[in-house]
Amino acid sequence: MIVNSTELQNNFGKYLMMAAYEDIVITRNGTEIARLTTKQQENQINWVHERMPIEGYGQKATYDEFLRLRSETEERYEYIDGEIYLLSSPKTAHQYAVTRLIALFHNFFEGTDCTPFVAPYDIELMKPSGEMNMVQPDLMVICDLDEHLGADDYYKGVPSLVVEVLSKSTRKKDLLIKADLYRQTGVQEYWIVNPENRQIIIYQFEDQDIKEMVSFSSEDTAKSFIFDELEIELRGLFKK
Known part of the structure:
Protein backbone atom coordinates (compact mmCIF):
# COMPACT_ATOMS: atom_id res chain seq x y z
CA MET A 1 0.00 0.00 0.00
CA ILE A 2 1.19 3.52 -0.81
CA VAL A 3 0.22 6.57 1.29
CA ASN A 4 1.54 10.11 1.40
CA SER A 5 3.23 11.57 4.46
CA THR A 6 0.30 13.81 5.44
CA GLU A 7 -2.17 10.92 5.40
CA LEU A 8 0.22 8.85 7.53
CA GLN A 9 0.67 11.63 10.09
CA ASN A 10 -3.09 12.05 10.45
CA ASN A 11 -3.82 8.30 10.75
CA PHE A 12 -0.62 6.75 12.06
CA GLY A 13 -2.32 4.23 14.35
CA LYS A 14 -4.44 2.88 11.52
CA TYR A 15 -1.47 2.30 9.23
CA LEU A 16 0.66 0.89 12.03
CA MET A 17 -1.88 -1.92 12.47
CA MET A 18 -2.23 -2.46 8.71
CA ALA A 19 1.55 -2.87 8.45
CA ALA A 20 1.19 -6.20 10.24
CA TYR A 21 -0.40 -7.55 7.05
CA GLU A 22 1.33 -5.61 4.25
CA ASP A 23 4.11 -3.08 3.74
CA ILE A 24 3.09 0.58 3.85
CA VAL A 25 5.15 2.75 1.49
CA ILE A 26 5.25 6.43 2.50
CA THR A 27 5.75 9.11 -0.15
CA ARG A 28 6.35 12.84 -0.11
CA ASN A 29 5.83 14.86 -3.29
CA GLY A 30 5.51 11.59 -5.16
CA THR A 31 8.87 10.22 -3.95
CA GLU A 32 9.19 7.19 -1.67
CA ILE A 33 10.87 8.28 1.59
CA ALA A 34 10.22 5.44 4.04
CA ARG A 35 8.40 2.18 4.66
CA LEU A 36 6.39 0.58 7.46
CA THR A 37 7.00 -3.15 7.42
CA THR A 38 6.58 -6.22 9.62
CA LYS A 39 9.71 -7.56 11.23
CA GLN A 40 8.88 -11.22 10.57
CA GLN A 41 11.34 -12.89 12.92
CA GLU A 42 10.12 -11.01 15.97
CA ASN A 43 6.50 -10.64 14.80
CA GLN A 44 6.45 -6.92 15.51
CA ILE A 45 6.26 -3.67 13.57
CA ASN A 46 9.55 -2.07 12.66
CA TRP A 47 9.98 1.45 11.28
CA VAL A 48 12.45 1.06 8.41
CA HIS A 49 14.06 4.34 7.37
CA GLU A 50 15.04 4.65 3.75
CA ARG A 51 15.75 8.33 4.17
CA MET A 52 14.29 9.88 7.30
CA PRO A 53 11.00 10.25 9.21
CA ILE A 54 8.00 12.39 8.46
CA GLU A 55 8.52 16.15 8.57
CA GLY A 56 8.53 17.70 12.03
CA TYR A 57 9.36 14.45 13.83
CA GLY A 58 12.75 13.86 15.45
CA GLN A 59 14.78 10.70 14.83
CA LYS A 60 17.62 9.77 17.19
CA ALA A 61 21.03 9.51 15.55
CA THR A 62 24.68 10.30 16.14
CA TYR A 63 26.19 13.41 14.59
CA ASP A 64 28.28 11.23 12.26
CA GLU A 65 25.13 9.44 11.11
CA PHE A 66 23.51 12.80 10.43
CA LEU A 67 26.52 14.01 8.42
CA ARG A 68 26.45 10.81 6.38
CA LEU A 69 22.75 11.29 5.66
CA ARG A 70 23.36 14.94 4.75
CA SER A 71 26.01 13.92 2.21
CA GLU A 72 23.80 11.28 0.59
CA THR A 73 20.58 13.19 -0.06
CA GLU A 74 19.29 16.50 -1.34
CA GLU A 75 16.54 16.60 1.30
CA ARG A 76 16.85 19.33 3.94
CA TYR A 77 17.50 18.21 7.52
CA GLU A 78 18.41 19.73 10.87
CA TYR A 79 20.18 18.03 13.78
CA ILE A 80 19.29 19.25 17.26
CA ASP A 81 20.00 17.57 20.61
CA GLY A 82 20.79 14.22 18.99
CA GLU A 83 17.72 14.14 16.76
CA ILE A 84 17.32 14.58 13.00
CA TYR A 85 14.40 16.63 11.68
CA LEU A 86 13.17 16.61 8.09
CA LEU A 87 12.35 20.13 6.92
CA SER A 88 9.08 20.57 5.06
CA SER A 89 8.44 22.74 2.03
CA PRO A 90 7.31 26.19 3.30
CA LYS A 91 3.95 27.68 2.39
Missing part, protein backbone atom coordinates in the same frame (compact mmCIF):
# COMPACT_ATOMS: atom_id res chain seq x y z
CA THR A 92 3.21 31.04 0.81
CA ALA A 93 2.65 33.07 4.01
CA HIS A 94 5.97 31.80 5.34
CA GLN A 95 7.88 32.67 2.17
CA TYR A 96 6.21 36.06 1.85
CA ALA A 97 7.50 37.09 5.28
CA VAL A 98 10.98 35.69 4.59
CA THR A 99 11.18 37.52 1.25
CA ARG A 100 10.10 40.82 2.78
CA LEU A 101 12.57 40.45 5.64
CA ILE A 102 15.57 39.57 3.47
CA ALA A 103 14.88 42.61 1.27
CA LEU A 104 14.67 44.91 4.29
CA PHE A 105 17.74 43.33 5.92
CA HIS A 106 19.73 43.59 2.70
CA ASN A 107 19.05 47.30 2.43
CA PHE A 108 19.85 47.92 6.10
CA PHE A 109 23.13 45.99 6.20
CA GLU A 110 24.46 46.96 2.78
CA GLY A 111 27.87 48.55 3.12
CA THR A 112 28.44 47.16 6.63
CA ASP A 113 30.46 44.22 7.95
CA CYS A 114 27.26 42.21 8.40
CA THR A 115 25.58 40.09 5.71
CA PRO A 116 22.06 38.59 5.80
CA PHE A 117 21.59 35.03 4.50
CA VAL A 118 18.52 32.87 3.94
CA ALA A 119 17.95 29.11 4.09
CA PRO A 120 19.06 26.66 2.94
CA TYR A 121 22.36 27.45 4.63
CA ASP A 122 23.80 25.09 7.24
CA ILE A 123 24.85 26.57 10.57
CA GLU A 124 26.84 24.32 12.92
CA LEU A 125 26.40 25.17 16.60
CA MET A 126 28.14 23.58 19.57
CA LYS A 127 26.54 23.61 23.01
CA PRO A 128 28.66 24.19 26.14
CA SER A 129 28.51 20.42 26.69
CA GLY A 130 30.33 19.88 23.39
CA GLU A 131 27.24 18.48 21.68
CA MET A 132 27.14 19.41 17.99
CA ASN A 133 24.01 20.68 16.27
CA MET A 134 23.27 21.80 12.73
CA VAL A 135 20.33 24.00 11.73
CA GLN A 136 19.07 25.96 8.74
CA PRO A 137 17.53 29.18 10.09
CA ASP A 138 15.07 30.90 7.79
CA LEU A 139 17.19 34.04 7.91
CA MET A 140 20.37 35.02 9.70
CA VAL A 141 22.76 37.96 9.97
CA ILE A 142 26.47 37.11 9.99
CA CYS A 143 29.00 39.78 10.96
CA ASP A 144 32.23 37.74 11.01
CA LEU A 145 32.05 35.83 7.73
CA ASP A 146 35.67 36.42 6.69
CA GLU A 147 36.96 35.23 10.06
CA HIS A 148 34.99 31.97 10.12
CA LEU A 149 34.67 30.81 6.52
CA GLY A 150 36.05 27.28 6.28
CA ALA A 151 38.07 25.72 3.47
CA ASP A 152 34.89 23.88 2.42
CA ASP A 153 33.13 27.27 1.93
CA TYR A 154 30.83 26.67 4.91
CA TYR A 155 30.51 29.27 7.66
CA LYS A 156 31.89 27.98 10.99
CA GLY A 157 30.91 30.78 13.35
CA VAL A 158 27.76 31.89 15.16
CA PRO A 159 25.31 34.34 13.52
CA SER A 160 24.66 37.54 15.46
CA LEU A 161 20.93 37.47 14.69
CA VAL A 162 18.70 34.56 13.72
CA VAL A 163 15.12 34.65 12.41
CA GLU A 164 12.67 31.75 12.32
CA VAL A 165 9.28 32.15 10.63
CA LEU A 166 6.72 29.88 12.26
CA SER A 167 4.68 27.27 10.42
CA LYS A 168 2.39 24.57 11.77
CA SER A 169 4.99 21.80 11.45
CA THR A 170 7.85 23.80 13.03
CA ARG A 171 6.06 25.84 15.71
CA LYS A 172 7.15 23.77 18.74
CA LYS A 173 10.71 23.36 17.47
CA ASP A 174 11.13 27.08 16.74
CA LEU A 175 9.49 28.33 19.95
CA LEU A 176 11.14 25.92 22.38
CA ILE A 177 13.92 23.71 21.04
CA LYS A 178 15.61 26.24 18.78
CA ALA A 179 15.17 29.11 21.21
CA ASP A 180 17.05 27.08 23.81
CA LEU A 181 19.72 26.08 21.29
CA TYR A 182 20.36 29.66 20.18
CA ARG A 183 20.44 30.84 23.80
CA GLN A 184 23.15 28.33 24.69
CA THR A 185 25.36 28.68 21.62
CA GLY A 186 26.09 32.41 21.45
CA VAL A 187 23.39 33.84 19.18
CA GLN A 188 22.84 37.39 20.43
CA GLU A 189 19.34 38.02 19.09
CA TYR A 190 16.52 35.69 18.03
CA TRP A 191 13.41 36.79 16.12
CA ILE A 192 10.34 34.54 16.05
CA VAL A 193 8.02 35.70 13.26
CA ASN A 194 4.43 34.44 13.32
CA PRO A 195 2.49 35.09 10.06
CA GLU A 196 -0.69 33.60 11.52
CA ASN A 197 -1.15 36.22 14.25
CA ARG A 198 1.08 38.86 12.60
CA GLN A 199 3.47 39.00 15.50
CA ILE A 200 7.22 39.18 16.09
CA ILE A 201 8.86 38.13 19.36
CA ILE A 202 12.47 39.26 19.82
CA TYR A 203 14.85 37.76 22.38
CA GLN A 204 18.23 39.20 23.33
CA PHE A 205 20.58 36.56 24.74
CA GLU A 206 23.64 37.23 26.85
CA ASP A 207 25.84 34.76 28.77
CA GLN A 208 23.46 31.89 27.88
CA ASP A 209 20.54 33.72 29.46
CA ILE A 210 17.61 35.84 28.28
CA LYS A 211 18.57 39.47 28.78
CA GLU A 212 15.51 41.04 27.14
CA MET A 213 12.32 39.89 25.44
CA VAL A 214 9.67 41.97 23.68
CA SER A 215 6.64 41.21 21.49
CA PHE A 216 5.40 43.33 18.57
CA SER A 217 2.10 42.96 16.73
CA SER A 218 -0.40 44.57 14.37
CA GLU A 219 0.67 48.15 13.60
CA ASP A 220 3.85 48.04 15.72
CA THR A 221 7.38 48.61 14.50
CA ALA A 222 9.75 45.85 15.61
CA LYS A 223 13.12 47.12 16.82
CA SER A 224 16.36 45.22 17.21
CA PHE A 225 18.18 45.14 20.53
CA ILE A 226 21.68 44.82 19.09
CA PHE A 227 21.50 46.77 15.83
CA ASP A 228 20.71 50.44 16.31
CA GLU A 229 18.08 51.76 13.90
CA LEU A 230 17.12 48.30 12.57
CA GLU A 231 13.33 48.63 12.56
CA ILE A 232 10.66 46.62 10.72
CA GLU A 233 7.08 47.81 10.29
CA LEU A 234 4.82 44.80 10.76
CA ARG A 235 2.10 46.40 8.66
CA GLY A 236 3.93 45.57 5.43
CA LEU A 237 5.58 42.33 6.49
CA PHE A 238 2.77 39.81 6.18
CA LYS A 239 0.67 38.61 3.25
CA LYS A 240 -2.77 40.25 3.23
